[in-house]
Amino acid sequence: KSEIPAFIIEFLEEHMAHKRLGLGELAVLAATVEDLVRREAFEVLTMVYEAYNLSTHEPLENEVQEDLVIRTFMLFYTMPWSQKLRHNRTALHEQLESAHEDNPDWNVTMLWVEDLKGAIKYQRHAAHNPFSKKSAYFGTYPSMSHLVEQFIDGYGMFQDNECREMKNVLMDLEGWERNDGRVLLSNLYSPYLQDI
Numbered sequence: 274k275s276e277i278p279a280f281i282i283e284f285l286e287e288h289m290a291h292k293r294l295g296l297g298e299l300a301v302l303a304a305t306v307e308d309l310v311r312r313e314a315f316e317v318l319t320m321v322y323e324a325y326n327l328s329t330h331e332p333l334e335n336e337v338q339e340d341l342v343i344r345t346f347m348l349f350y351t352m353p354w355s356q357k358l359r360h361n362r363t364a365l366h367e368q369l370e371s372a373h374e375d376n377p378d379w380n381v382t383m384l385w386v387e388d389l390k391g392a393i394k395y396q397r398h399a400a401h402n403p404f405s406k407k408s409a410y411f412g413t414y415p416s417m418s419h420l421v422e423q424f425i426d427g428y429g430m431f432q433d434n435e436c437r438e439m440k441n442v443l444m445d446l447e448g449w450e451r452n453d454g455r456v457l458l459s460n461l462y463s464p465y466l467q468d469i
Contacts, residue, residue, distance in 0.1 A: 310425060311422070311425055314350065314421050314422075314424070314425050315418065315421065317346060317349045317350050317356070318346055318417065318418065318421050320349060320356060320359055321342055321345045321346045321349060321359075322342070322414070323359070324345065324359035324360070324362070324365065325338075325341070325342070325345075325362075327342070329414040330414070332412040332413045333411075333412040333413075334412075335412075336410075338412075339410070339411050339412055339417075342411075342417060343386065343390075343411070343417075343420070344369055344372075344383070345365070345369065346421065347382065347383065347386060348368060348369055348372055351376060351379075351382065352372070352375060352376060355368050378435060381435075382431070385431050386424070389420070389423055389424060389427060390410075390411070390420065392423075393419065393420060393423055394410055443456050443461075446460045446461060
């Protein structure tokens with residue numbers, strides 16, 4: 274709510290007082306939320322560049338730096354609490370190395386990002402100079418911004434797939450003795466605790 278412009282909140286509260294929300298109001302809300310999500314993503318990308326003292330006006334040096342920016346963006350975006358590490362590079366690198374421990378879907382998410390990068394490269398291969406000596410395809414801030422835009426556009430569908438998978442896992446764990454939609458925590462966590 275704090276990020277939504279005050280006039281939108283007032284507009285929605287006024288219409289909600291009448292207990293109805295029309296298609297127009299819903300469209301305004303959806304456009305506002307979409308704008309907020311995009312703005313937040315670009316703020317996170319800028320935060321990543323600042324964390325590594327990178328210029329948004331100069332290209333990245335190589336693919337290693339490109340990969341570091343992308344992985345750090347994903348870390349900051351999917352695990353927002355990690356943004357506080359942006360002033361401590363050692364802790365930030367340690368968090369990048371252990372991200373899969375804090376987010377069990379980290380490796381799958383990063384695989385999806387690699388697929389997304391490949392799709393963008395394929396779509397734009399005609400516009401990309403094949404004789405360029407640049408090793409980092411997303412090495413400029415505008416190209417990295419384009420990747421972030423594509424990420425924002427597709428992340429919801431990717432997350433929806435993960436949610437459906439979790440739903441199926443929970444349905445399998447529910448058991449026949451219960452039919453209230455609840456799962457015992459011991460059943461949910463037992464596969465993970467076996468590894469400890």
